[in-house]
Each structure stands twice: as C-alpha cells, then as structure tokens.
Amino acid sequence: MQINIILAGVGGQGILTIAAxxxxxxxxxxxxxxQAEVHGMSQRGGAVQSHLRIADQEIYSDLIAEGTANLxxxxxxxxxxxxxxxxxxxxxxxxxxxxxxxxxGYPAVEHIHAELNRTNRPVLVSAxxxxxxxxxxxxxxxxxxxxxxxxxxxxxxxxxxxxxxxxSAKGDEIVAMNIRAFRTGKxxxxxxxxxx
Amino acid sequence: MKQLLLGAEAIALGALDAGxxxxxxxxxxxxxxxxxxxxKHKGAREVPIRSAWSANExxxxxxxxxxxxxxxxxxxxxxxxxxxxxxxxxxxxxxxGVNGGLVVAVADDPSMHSSxxxxxxxxxxxxxxxxxxxxxxxxxxxxxxxxxxxxSESVQLPxxxxxxxxxxxxxxxxxxxxxxxxxxxxxxxAPERFVLMPHNARRQxxxxxxMQPRLEELxxxxxxxxxxxxxxxxxxxxxxxxxxxVMEVRQACGLDFPILKIGHYPLPKKQIDALFNTCExxxxxEEGYPVYEELLRxxxxxxxxxxxxxxxxxxxxxxxxxxxxxxALALGITKKEVLAIPSIMVNRPPELCKGCGxxxxxxxxxxxxxxCKEQHVFSDIGCYTLGALAPYNAIHTCVDxxxxxxxxxxxADAGLRPAVAVIGDSTFTHSGMTGLLDAINDxxxxxxxxxxxxxxxMTGGQNSSANGSKLQAICLGLGVxxxxxxxxxPLKSHLAENIDVLRxxxxxxxxxxxxxxxxxxxxxxxxxxxxSANA
Numbered sequence: 001m002q003i004n005i006i007l008a009g010v011g012g013q014g015i016l017t018i019a020a021x022x023x024x025x026x027x028x029x030x031x032x033x034x035q036a037e038v039h040g041m042s043q044r045g046g047a048v049q050s051h052l053r054i055a056d057q058e059i060y061s062d063l064i065a066e067g068t069a070n071l072x073x074x075x076x077x078x079x080x081x082x083x084x085x086x087x088x089x090x091x092x093x094x095x096x097x098x099x100x101x102x103x104x105g106y107p108a109v110e111h112i113h114a115e116l117n118r119t120n121r122p123v124l125v126s127a128x129x130x131x132x133x134x135x136x137x138x139x140x141x142x143x144x145x146x147x148x149x150x151x152x153x154x155x156x157x158x159x160x161x162x163x164x165x166x167x168s169a170k171g172d173e174i175v176a177m178n179i180r181a182f183r184t185g186k187x188x189x190x191x192x193x194x195x196x
Numbered sequence: 197m198k199q200l201l202l203g204a205e206a207i208a209l210g211a212l213d214a215g216x217x218x219x220x221x222x223x224x225x226x227x228x229x230x231x232x233x234x235x236k237h238k239g240a241r242e243v244p245i246r247s248a249w250s251a252n253e254x255x256x257x258x259x260x261x262x263x264x265x266x267x268x269x270x271x272x273x274x275x276x277x278x279x280x281x282x283x284x285x286x287x288x289x290x291x292x293g294v295n296g297g298l299v300v301a302v303a304d305d306p307s308m309h310s311s312x313x314x315x316x317x318x319x320x321x322x323x324x325x326x327x328x329x330x331x332x333x334x335x336x337x338x339x340x341x342x343x344x345x346x347x348s349e350s351v352q353l354p355x356x357x358x359x360x361x362x363x364x365x366x367x368x369x370x371x372x373x374x375x376x377x378x379x380x381x382x383x384x385x386a387p388e389r390f391v392l393m394p395h396n397a398r399r400q401x402x403x404x405x406x407m408q409p410r411l412e413e414l415x416x417x418x419x420x421x422x423x424x425x426x427x428x429x430x431x432x433x434x435x436x437x438x439x440x441x442v443m444e445v446r447q448a449c450g451l452d453f454p455i456l457k458i459g460h461y462p463l464p465k466k467q468i469d470a471l472f473n474t475c476e477x478x479x480x481x482e483e484g485y486p487v488y489e490e491l492l493r494x495x496x497x498x499x500x501x502x503x504x505x506x507x508x509x510x511x512x513x514x515x516x517x518x519x520x521x522x523x524a525l526a527l528g529i530t531k532k533e534v535l536a537i538p539s540i541m542v543n544r545p546p547e548l549c550k551g552c553g554x555x556x557x558x559x560x561x562x563x564x565x566x567x568c569k570e571q572h573v574f575s576d577i578g579c580y581t582l583g584a585l586a587p588y589n590a591i592h593t594c595v596d597x598x599x600x601x602x603x604x605x606x607x608a609d610a611g612l613r614p615a616v617a618v619i620g621d622s623t624f625t626h627s628g629m630t631g632l633l634d635a636i637n638d639x640x641x642x643x644x645x646x647x648x649x650x651x652x653x654m655t656g657g658q659n660s661s662a663n664g665s666k667l668q669a670i671c672l673g674l675g676v677x678x679x680x681x682x683x684x685x686p687l688k689s690h691l692a693e694n695i696d697v698l699r700x701x702x703x704x705x706x707x708x709x710x711x712x713x714x715x716x717x718x719x720x721x722x723x724x725x726x727x728s729a730n731a
Contacts, residue, residue, distance in 0.1 A: 010544065011546065023200055023367065024200075027198070027200060027369065032368075032369065033200065033367065033368065033369065034366060034367065034368045035200075035366060035367040035368075036362060036365060036366035036367075037365050037366070037367070038309070038365065039225055039226065039228075039229070039310075039365050039656070044546040044547055044548065044549060044579065044582065045544075045546055045547040045549070046544055046545055046546035046547070047543075047544040059368075060439075060440040060441070060443040060444040060447065061440045061441050061443075061444035061519070061520050062362050062363065062366035062368075062437075062440065063362065063441075063519050063520065065444070065448070065519070065520040065521050065524070066521050066531075066534045067532055067533075067534040067535075078541070078542075078544075079544075081537065081538050081540075081541060082537065082541060084534075084535040084536065084537055084538070085534045085535055085536065085537060086534075087534075087535055102544070102547060103542065103543070103544050103545065103547075104542075104586070105542045106542065107540040107541075107542065108540075111538075111540045112540070115538040115540065119535070
C-alpha cells in the first residue's frame with residue numbers, strides 16, 4: 001500500500017495542521033510516513049504545499065514524483081490546480097471552494113471550476129460554510145480533512161483519534177467541534193460519491 | 197514508537213543524545229529548526245544546555261570552538277551562506293583542531309527556496325580538509341549527528357554535517373538511542389596548536405595533511421557509504437539525498453543497477469574504484485554542485501573508456517534540486533504523460549503580512565524618495581526584502597547580510613545623493629554595525645533606516661540580539677550624532693510625521709539613523725496566544 005498526498009494552500013492557512021493529523025493517524029496505524037513541508041520565505045501569503053507519503057514499506061523519496069499523487073487536498077481552489085502535474089490519472093482532487101485572493105490577476109472563478117471539473121470526479125467543498133455549521137469557521141481544515149478522508153487510505157477512527165490528540169490541550173469542546181467538522185466533511189464527500 | 201521528526205530536529209536530537217553542552221547558531225532557513233528544537237526540548241532545559249541565539253554565524257562558530265577547547269561537545273548550526281560568514285573561523289579551526297567534539301551542521305538550499313544562492317557546503321569541507329557527513333534520511337541524520345561527535349573527538353577535527361532543504365524540512369519516523377553524558381570541563385592547554393602564528397600554523401597544517409589518508413580510511417569503513425549491489429554495466433554514484441531519488445526510481449521501475457551511496461567524505465576511493473571496475477557508464481547524482489563529478493571526470497575528460505554522466509553533460513539539470521523525475525529522465529526512462537498546469541494559473545508570491553509595520557514604513561519612504569532625483573534604496577535580508585515586490589517596489593538591492601549599509605556607503609562615496617539603507621534589527625546586529633562605523637569614520641553621508649520589529653521575523657520570530665534602547669545605544673556608541681538618531685513608529689496614523697522625519701534625515705548631508713520601532717504582528721500574536729513563551 002502506498003498513498004501519495006499533496007496538501008496545498010496559501011501560507012498561513014494551516015495545511016500543516018492537516019498534515020499533522022494524517023501523520024499521527026498513519027503512525028498509529030503502523031504505517032511509514034514521510035512528509036516534506038515548506039518553511040521560510042514562501043510562508044508569507046505565498047503558495048505553499050506539503051508532500052505527504054504513507055506506505056507499508058520503505059519510502060525513499062521525500063518528494064512525490066509527477067503523475068503519482070493519489071490525492072490533492074487543497075484548502076484553496078486555485079492552489080489545487082497548481083499541482084496538477086503531480087496527480088495520477090486516477091487521482092482525486094478534494095478542494096475548498098473558498099477563494100483566497102491576495103494577488104493581481106486572480107482568474108475568474110468559473111474558469112477555476114471548469115479546470116477542476118476536468119479532473120476525475122473532484123470533491124468541491126464549501127469549507128467555511130460547513131465549518132460555521134459545525135460550530136466555528138476555524139474548523140474548516142478539519143472539514144477538508146473529513147472530505148478527503150475516504151482517499152487517504154486511513155481509517156476514520158484513526159483520523160478522529162489523531163484529531164482528539166492534537167486538540168486535547170484546548171479542551172473537550174474544541175475537540176468535539178473539530179470532530180463534528182471532520183464528520184461533516186466526510187458526509188459531504190460520501191454524499192457526492194453516491195450522487196455521481 | 198518512532199518519533200516523527202523533521203530532518204533538522206533529528207540532528208538536534210542526535211546532538212542532545214551525543215551529550216552536547218551547547219548549541220550556537222544564527223537563524224537561517226533551512227537550518228533554524230535544529231536550534232529551536234534544542235531550545236524547546238524539556239531535557240535540554242533541565243540540564244541545562246546553552247542554546248540562545250548568537251549575533252551571527254561567526255560569533256556562533258567561535259563560541260562553539262571555545263566550548264570545544266574547554267573539553268565539551270558543541271554543535272553549531274547555520275544555513276549555507278552563513279558558513280561564508282563563519283568561514284574564517286571554520287577553516288582555521290581545521291588547522292588548530294578541536295578538543296571536545298565540534299560538529300557544524302550546515303543546511304544548503306538547492307533551488308534557492310529561501311536563499312540568494314545555492315552554494316554547496318561540501319566545497320567548504322573539502323577546502324578545510326575535514327570530514328564531511330551527508331546523511332540521506334532522517335534516521336541517518338540522527339545517527340550521523342551522534343556519530344559525528346565521536347568522529348570529531350577521535351580525529352580531533354571539526355566535522356561538517358551537510359544537509360539540504362528537502363531533508364531538513366521533511367518528517368519521518370526516527371528511533372533514538374540512549375543519551376550519553378556530557379563531557380567534563382577539560383580545558384586544553386596547547387598553545388602550539390591554538391596559537392596560529394606561522395611557525396605553529398605550518399606544523400599544524402602539515403599534521404592536517406598527514407591526517408588525510410586516515411580520514412579516507414574512516415570513510416571506507418563508514419556505514420554512510422555503502423554499495424547497493426546490482427546487475428548490468430551501468431552504475432550510479434549517488435551522493436546524499438540523491439540516493440533516495442535513485443532508489444525511488446529503481447524500486448518503482450523494477451530496475452537492478454548497482455548504486456554506490458556516498459554520505460561520508462573524503463571520498464572512499466576503494467569503493468568508487470570497485471564500482472568503476474564493474475561498470476562502463478556511471479551516472480553521478482549530486483544534490484548541489486557537480487563537485488565530485490568534475491573531479492571524477494578530470495581535466496582531460498573521459499578516462500579508461502568509461503562514460504561519466506551527470507550535471508556537467510546535461511544528463512541531469514546543471515542547477516536546482518534533484519527529484520525522482522529528473523533521475524528517471526537521466527536513466528533514460530520515458531516520461532509518462534501528466535496533466536498540465538492550466539493556462540489560467542498565476543503566481544502567488546509571498547507578501548508582507550496585512551498590518552505589518554514594514555508596509556507603513558515603505559509607504560512613508562516611497563513618498564519621500566519619489567521627490568528625490570536619485571531614488572536608490574539599498575536593503576538587506578529579512579521580511580522587509582519583500583518591499584522589493586509590488587505594490588511597494590521600494591528597495592533596489594539585497595545581496596548579503598549587512599550589505600545595505602556598506603553598499604549605501606560606497607555609493608555615497610561615489611557621489612550618490614541621497615544614499616539610503618533599510619535594514620532589520622537582527623540583520624543590523626548580525627553584520628550592519630561595523631559598516632555603520634565605517635560610514636561614520638569616513639563621514640559618508642547616508643541614512644540608515646533600521647526596521648526594528650523586535651524579532652528575526654522571516655525565519656519565524658527568533659529573539660534578535662538588540663532592539664529598542666539597545667539599538668539606540670549601539671548607534672550612539674558608534675558615533676551617530678544624537679540629533680540625527682531619530683525614532684519613528686510605522687503606523688498609518690503616524691504617516692505624516694514619519695514622512696517629515698525621513699525627509700529631514702535623508703536630506704541631511706551626514707550619517708543619520710532612523711529607527712522604525714513596531715513589533716512584528718506575528719510575534720505579538722504569538723505572545724498573546726502563549727504569554728509564557730520565551731518570545
């Protein structure tokens with residue numbers, strides 16, 4: 001088993017929190033993890049990505065080769081497209097549809113959706129809206145993780161245990177809210193799968 | 197269970213478990229997390245292990261050398277360009293040799309993710325003629341970090357531990373071994389080694405030369421150098437992290453060519469000879485400069501009918517990081533078709549944070565400069581370098597740490613008026629102060645703007661060596677006139693008066709310093725979230 005995930009977003013959006021949950025869940029499941037991330041200059045509002053690899057045998061490269069990502073999980077729709085060359089032919093995109101516009105020439109939203117829809121059954125998530133329903137806009141990354149969870153190769157209960165661990169210091173309420181957000185995202189993803 | 201660690205953190209933990217008494221460093225991507233890990237490590241705090249930030253890489257290196265002289269183990273960390281700053285100390289410490297283990301961890305940045313060049317620190321290791329280790333995985337980083345201290349003490353030389361961005365900033369599971377106790381204080385009285393007057397230096401240098409065959413022998417025995425056996429007449433010589441990409445391709449494509457993994461220098465010549473004896477064609481894969489490819493090709497190029505491929509003949513790209521894709525291409529594996537980046541894609545460059553004081557500083561400065569005939573602003577390395585981008589386009593140079601002041605001075609000496617420098621608080625104490633002294637001694641008219649945000653912001657908010665009143669005292673002490681040492685607060689509400697202050701000082705024909713004081717919003721937010729943090 002080998003799963004290659006590209007996490008994408010804008011510096012400051014917290015994609016490394018998502019990575020931390022997946023890493024922990026993979027380790028709990030007895031799997032091998034490698035996760036390359038970006039620090040430094042590009043963190044300041046620039047495009048950021050993380051290559052996350054999970055396998056049951058030795059992983060050599062920290063980077064994912066082109067055409068081999070099983071999943072692009074993006075918290076911003078344009079950023080999902082930036083890494084298309086990495087997507088495997090049967091790979092999936094799970095992206096938030098919430099735009100983050102901090103530069104000139106941001107493309108028209110319908111063009112972004114058209115490009116996303118050219119890929120293999122993309123899962124498009126109104127993350128901010130669903131997060132608000134779950135209790136706080138700050139849980140949007142857990143909504144995204146929930147929506148992507150069916151494609152991570154990891155059991156939901158392992159991911160939920162990992163979420164509990166990560167947020168436990170912030171109290172039960174925060175944990176519950178993030179679990180709710182995770183489940184909301186997962187339900188949406190499953191609904192889209194049965195609908196299509 | 198294994199601990200999930202960044203490569204940088206694996207080095208830190210390896211050094212802690214090797215019994216270091218101190219770490220010395222100046223922040224620099226991708227090396228910063230080594231020192232930060234030690235600063236935050238509970239065990240290191242209890243012992244305690246000395247770990248505060250140094251003013252620059254040279255002061256860091258020399259302090260580490262002093263700790264080694266006193267018999268204890270010391271780690272010193274920096275990014276590749278930091279080794280330029282520490283080079284004098286580094287090269288000469290190879291001549292004196294060390295006492296307690298001294299390891300210098302240098303993180304190179306091929307592809308220049310956060311740097312101004314992609315220089316290869318292995319060249320420095322070769323230049324200094326010291327052992328260099330270049331691990332290929334997080335586990336190897338941990339093990340090599342421990343091992344490097346033993347090696348340093350056994351050969352009485354500093355050991356260079358080289359890594360690159362990708363390994364420094366990638367996580368993997370690491371298994372640790374038991375912690376070794378720190379060395380006792382054991383100062384070395386050996387002026388014949390440590391007083392590098394010519395008569396001593398010549399003898400010490402000769403000792404270093406005589407030592408080289410032993411260093412080579414140690415490389416031959418090192419677990420960081422090993423052959424992955426295979427078949428066929430094509431072999432790969434894979435250095436450092438390049439080994440991972442070669443193995444990735446070999447595994448994914450079901451190939452079985454032999455690979456000699458190199459992670460310990462000087463080169464293990466016997467192992468290289470063995471590979472060359474069985475192969476007709478050798479691909480040399482180095483993460484960084486083609487340092488050893490050039491050496492293996494030799495001045496006259498191909499030898500003994502063997503074919504060498506690598507970065508120098510275009511088989512691999514001459515610049516930038518390697519990856520599995522570039523290695524696959526070099527091995528003649530046809531690239532499969534992949535999706536293209538859509539044509540609607542636009543770049544998303546980094547930017548100054550919303551609400552950052554540098555924005556208000558540049559707004560004021562741009563207003564003043566727009567009325568000047570000459571509008572050159574010399575700047576430096578930090579978050580404020582982002583002022584070079586739209587919408588500010590406010591600065592016109594960024595070369596190396598501290599160069600804003602000295603370049604403005606030289607331009608002023610050439611007749612440029614006004615000559616303006618923008619530098620951060622941390623960069624000023626790193627390498628700006630001496631340049632300001634030059635300008636004062638030489639009466640070079642220039643205006644130095646110190647953007648004092650109370651932190652080393654670009655690398656994640658580490659303490660800087662001086663800010664606020666200490667910065668003022670430094671400037672006055674260097675000889676800046678009191679009436680031309682001004683302070684402004686870069687806030688929207690102060691825009692008009694900031695413009696006035698900047699205009700007055702920029703128009704004045706002498707050395708002036710304007711300190712723009714406003715805390716980094718990221719650091720302030722972090723303090724608010726975690727008041728107990730040592731911010």
